[in-house]
Amino acid sequence: MSFTCDAVRRRAPDERPHQILEAALEIFGEHGLVGARLEDIARRAGIAKGTIYLYFPNKEALFREVIRQTVIDRLDRLAVDLSADPDASAAVQLDACMAQWWNYLRAEPYRTVYRLVVSELQRFPDLVEFYSAEVLTRGNRLIGGVIARGVAHGEFRPIEPYAAARMLSAMFITHSLWMGPNQSFMPTLHELSPDQVFAQLRDFACHALRPIPEPTA
Amino acid sequence: MSFTCDAVRRRAPDERPHQILEAALEIFGEHGLVGARLEDIARRAGIAKGTIYLYFPNKEALFREVIRQTVIDRLDRLAVDLSADPDASAAVQLDACMAQWWNYLRAEPYRTVYRLVVSELQRFPDLVEFYSAEVLTRGNRLIGGVIARGVAHGEFRPIEPYAAARMLSAMFITHSLWMGPNQSFMPTLHELSPDQVFAQLRDFACHALRPIPEPTA
DNA sequence: GTGTAAAGTGACTGACCAGTCAGTAATCAG
DNA sequence: CTGATTACTGACTGGTCAGTCACTTTACAC
Numbered sequence: 443m444s445f446t447c448d449a450v451r452r453r454a455p456d457e458r459p460h461q462i463l464e465a466a467l468e469i470f471g472e473h474g475l476v477g478a479r480l481e482d483i484a485r486r487a488g489i490a491k492g493t494i495y496l497y498f499p500n501k502e503a504l505f506r507e508v509i510r511q512t513v514i515d516r517l518d519r520l521a522v523d524l525s526a527d528p529d530a531s532a533a534v535q536l537d538a539c540m541a542q543w544w545n546y547l548r549a550e551p552y553r554t555v556y557r558l559v560v561s562e563l564q565r566f567p568d569l570v571e572f573y574s575a576e577v578l579t580r581g582n583r584l585i586g587g588v589i590a591r592g593v594a595h596g597e598f599r600p601i602e603p604y605a606a607a608r609m610l611s612a613m614f615i616t617h618s619l620w621m622g623p624n625q626s627f628m629p630t631l632h633e634l635s636p637d638q639v640f641a642q643l644r645d646f647a648c649h650a651l652r653p654i655p656e657p658t659a
Numbered sequence: 660m661s662f663t664c665d666a667v668r669r670r671a672p673d674e675r676p677h678q679i680l681e682a683a684l685e686i687f688g689e690h691g692l693v694g695a696r697l698e699d700i701a702r703r704a705g706i707a708k709g710t711i712y713l714y715f716p717n718k719e720a721l722f723r724e725v726i727r728q729t730v731i732d733r734l735d736r737l738a739v740d741l742s743a744d745p746d747a748s749a750a751v752q753l754d755a756c757m758a759q760w761w762n763y764l765r766a767e768p769y770r771t772v773y774r775l776v777v778s779e780l781q782r783f784p785d786l787v788e789f790y791s792a793e794v795l796t797r798g799n800r801l802i803g804g805v806i807a808r809g810v811a812h813g814e815f816r817p818i819e820p821y822a823a824a825r826m827l828s829a830m831f832i833t834h835s836l837w838m839g840p841n842q843s844f845m846p847t848l849h850e851l852s853p854d855q856v857f858a859q860l861r862d863f864a865c866h867a868l869r870p871i872p873e874p875t876a
Numbered sequence: 877g878t879g880t881a882a883a884g885t886g887a888c889t890g891a892c893c894a895g896t897c898a899g900t901a902a903t904c905a906g
Numbered sequence: 907c908t909g910a911t912t913a914c915t916g917a918c919t920g921g922t923c924a925g926t927c928a929c930t931t932t933a934c935a936c
Contacts, residue, residue: 455883472781476693480924490885492926501924561778563841564689574844582845599866602859608845609830609863612837616829624780627791628799628825642819646826649816650867670902672913697894707915709896718894 459497459507461487466508471554475505475562505562509569512555513576516546532592533648539585540610540647544640547618556619582607589651598651610647617643676714676724678704683725688771692722692779722779726786729772730793733763749809750865756802757827757864761857764835773836799824806868815868827864834860 465487469478480501484491498504527535546552555573563570586607592598617639619627626632631639682704686695697718701708715721744752763769772790780787803824809815834856836844843849848856 458883474691474693474778476691479922491924492886493884495925496883557777557780560774560836561691563774563839567841570841570844578844579846601862601866604847605859606863608834608848609860611845612830612833613826616833617825619777620829622780624784624787627787627795628828629796630821631825642822643826645818646823646867649818649869649871650863652866654866655872670913675913696892708894709915710913712895713913 458489458493461489462494462497462504463508463511466504467512467551467554470505470508470558475501475558480504505558506566506569509555509558509573512551513573516549516551517576517580519546532588532595532597535588536585536592536647536651537644539588540614540644541640543581543585543614544618544636544643547614548621548636553618553622556615578611581611585610592651596653599653601651606651609650610643613643613646675706675710678706679711679714679721680725680728683721684729684768684771687722687725687775692718692775697721722775723783723786726772726775726790729768730790733766733768734793734797736763749805749812749814752805753802753809753864753868754861756805757831757861758857760798760802760831761835761853761860764831765838765853770835770839773832795828798828802827809868813870816870818868823868826867827860830860830863 462483466478466483469483469486472478473482478501480494481491483504484494487494494504498507530538559570559573582604586604589598589601589606590603593600593603617631620631621636621639634642679700683695683700686700686703689695695718697711698708700721701711704711711721715724747755776787776790799821803821806815806818806823807820810817810820834848837848838853838856851859
């Protein structure tokens with residue numbers, strides 16, 4: 443009495459981990475770590491529950507890998523390429539950074555991972571650390587570096603560059619979270635397109651960094 | 660064989676709901692909605708599990724009440740009193756707002772509630788809505804109002820006041836979350852005192868709002 | 877073909893826990 | 907002091923699910 447409906451068994455044990463992780467991200471994203479059922483993850487991946495245990499020792503390990511892999515995988519695609527135009531003004535470079543960063547943060551996998559990390563930060567301090575090191579610190583260094591250059595050139599006002607970068611990250615990440623497909627977190631926010639919100643973020647950032655004029659008298 | 664260790668039974672059915680909610684906030688905060696055990700909540704409240712069901716119909720209802728009551732209770736203490744000094748400059752009023760807001764957001768109950776709301780936003784859109792209306796929108800209106808006045812007086816540059824207020828909220832809330840007792844989310848952030856971080860937030864905000872100088876030529 | 881190893885399955889088990897309820901203890905009215 | 911009422915208790919039940927494992931299926935070598 444064993445009908446495997448699709449007749450696809452033993453198809454590529456190399457792809458399994460990836461399939462499982464993808465399905466797991468969705469289910470964990472919907473139900474959280476504790477609420478997710480391994481059976482559902484298996485079903486969404488098109489395999490049986492037991493198969494998961496061929497590739498991951500237990501639920502918690504699977505969860506950790508979901509976070510790790512999603513972060514790593516997404517980062518590879520975030521190729522903020524500043525070397526293309528190393529002599530551009532800091533303002534132009536910062537613009538490019540912010541635009542890419544905004545795209546990155548708005549993608550569903552990123553948002554899901556951030557939510558999961560925030561949810562579980564009590565129980566998995568090491569995951570928070572990993573996430574923080576790979577995503578936040580990396581972004582911070584990139585943006586902070588550009589700001590530092592701008593400050594040095596007098597393009598931006600004097601400010602601690604990495605503190606400023608932190609402010610930008612906070613604004614961007616939170617707006618990405620708040621703009622999710624769910625109920626709007628803020629009045630008027632769900633009426634705006636991502637591009638309009640980006641314009642607001644950009645505007646605020648630029649004005650916070652613009653130089654202080656010399657006293658003319 | 661019934662030792663109730665403290666011999667305090669039937670003591671104040673009026674206080675029970677509050678006791679239970681307080682214990683529940685802690686346990687939910689540590690383990691999330693699904694992971695929290697009602698038995699643990701009962702123990703922390705110093706009562707038996709069954710007693711919870713005298714006051715709340717089930718776990719989910721208890722969770723909802725935890726969020727509702729914590730938000731409402733905390734808001735009562737957030738008496739941002741601008742009427743005391745209605746003629747102060749917008750900058751001074753904004754300073755007062757930000758300081759109070761920062762204190763409010765940094766308190767443990769607020770941080771726990773925010774984390775829980777973010778964790779469960781998939782499953783409880785109505786809770787998100789409640790939270791958003793009571794906390795975020797309220798804060799937004801207050802701060803947005805002050806900024807609007809500042810813009811009208813020429814104290815601040817022209818900017819959509821509620822968008823600006825949203826930027827401030829994003830910065831403040833995220834920094835409060837990141838500064839938690841857990842592992843630091845950002846390098847260098849855990850080395851700073853709350854006051855220092857507040858100074859950075861304040862500095863960034865002020866410069867983002869400062870007026871654009873007239874062209875002198 | 878036949879045999880063997882690798883990959884996958886899903887019924888099963890044991891732990892866990894939300895929610896129940898028969899019973900116990902405190903309190904109070906008369 | 908007695909009986910009635912209200913507050914509380916915690917052993918128990920039924921359902922759920924992580925994790926296991928004896929078995930089936932596929933792939934591949936010869």
